[in-house]
Amino acid sequence: MPELPEVEVTRLSFADKIAGAKLLSLHLGKPLRWPLGCVPAQLAGRTVRGVRRRGKYLLIDLDQGLLLLHLGMSGSLSFAARLPASGKHDHFELVTTQGSLRLNDPRRFGAVVYAQTEDAPLARKLLGRLGVEPLSEDFDAELFHTGLKRRKAAIKQVLLAGDVVVGVGNIYASEALFLAGIRPTVSAARLSRPRVVRLHAAIRDILGRALTSGGSTLRNFSSASGQKGHFQFETMVYAREGQPCRVCGKAIKSLRQGQRSTFYCPACQKV
DNA sequence: AAAAGCCCCTGGATGC
DNA sequence: TGCATCCAGGGGCTTT
Known part of the structure; x- marks a missing residue:
């Protein structure tokens, strides 16, 4: 589903709302493309610094570490103070002091990965091969x-x-x-x-x-x-x-x- | 190094 | 509310 415009539209629709929020809990559904890469409970108490985009990846920066999200072919996010009861294709949810962020992804080609830094092995592998950002000044x-x-x-x-x-x-x-x-x-x-x-x-x-x-x-x-x-x-x-x-x-x-x-x-x- | 194929998974549309 | 087949905004991995 989501190409750069959809991912950026998604980012813009919740980045400001989640910035500054403290993580309360994290919930997982069926497996996505890779394991999360940390114990969910470890993230409780961390603060969301902001949300960036690199290619079709969303990067949620925390005060310590970051989450990489990819929507795959069929993924979409929802962010609201209160979300409706979760359904069979909701496979990731982040509950914060400012609302909940949920990934719905029927085909599960999407991913949510925790990394200590962007240079951590998996993050590096995923982000390292990406080309230039087409809407940036760098794309000439x-x-x-x-x-x-x-x-x-x-x-x-x-x-x-x-x-x-x-x-x-x-x-x-x-x-x-x-x-x-x-x-x-x-x-x-x-x-x-x-x-x-x-x-x-x-x-x-x-x-x-x-x-x-x-x-x-x-x-x-x-x-x-x-x-x-x-x-x-x-x-x-x-x-x-x-x-x-x-x-x-x-x-x-x-x-x-x-x-x-x-x-x-x-x-x-x-x- | 680059290219081509395979595969992950679910659901909707179409055809029989 | 039958069954088989094909197709879908992606991309990492393996093989050539």
Whole structure:
């Protein structure tokens, strides 16, 4: 579910509310991707400093240590002074003096991991390979071009891999490539300089607009305050196979790349 | 080093 | 409220 915009929308929806809170208790449901990495009771009494985002990870900084959260494919958070009774897919809950934070994740591809610091082994492994933040100043076209040059794989798959640039998932990869007029199957290394510049701009544009729209809610995504996104109504190609391109009218096509579907316009994205 | 496939898991949609 | 099949916002791990 959640790509960078959804994760950032989630962060913004509870970061201020939880900052400064003292942890009272922590509750776990079924196993997520990794074990928590500490005894839940150990965290009682610690204070939440703030919430950051790195790629699709949320980092909850404590006065000692931090929690890494990932929403996987189907995860969403809720934060409220009082939450309703927990359901079968609620697998993590943090009760604090300022409210409770709960992760609902039916497929359990998500993760909640405690780390002493960002350099702890697992945290380092997860965060260490992440590419540049696309909405930061660090993401410039020059650097992007350099990163793409050494990758011969299809540009769509390089975007999804997240080691050149983070946060672009399956929806926004298709959308950004459409905006840039680039066929998803083209080798990343073979993209000309001007096309990389267009793609760089397209990624920032699409992620920025999705963020403004509260992200995309395909099934059940909502922010931690329950707001659903509406960017799914603005997609140009994603999940629009067979429908007319909103620019040229030609039927949108789809294909499989690395067991994920990709959507594109055969006319607007000729190469 | 990079690329390709596999797998984790549940549920909804579609087809028979 | 049958059963089988396919598909879904991700990404770490193993194998080539």
